Amino acid sequence: MELFMIKTGFYDKVTVLESEKRAWENSPEAQAMREALNPWRNHDAQERKSS
Template sequence: MKFLDWYLKISVGAALIGASMEMFMIKTDEKVTVLESEKRTWESSLEAEAIKEALNPWRSRDTEAGKRS
């Protein structure tokens, strides 16, 4: 019982930090959902596929070599 006030202070502080983190996550959920949706849309576009192919022109050859082995 000697350190009861210390444990209470720590638990209240931890609860406040946890609650603030939850509020931040709730407030930014819509923004994150929109950004992820836009990212998926762009990644499936023809422009993104062309950029991926330009950055790694050996990709198709690597997969063909793997299939032959």
């Protein structure tokens, strides 16, 4: 099975997809989307520090 995945380029394709995913996760657009989906995340952390 492993030989088949190597021969068909499966690992190369997964490596490219993972690098694209990491690049997008670190982009400003992804950060804005995370903030939009959970605007209270930082608010809760700041309240814990204040108290």
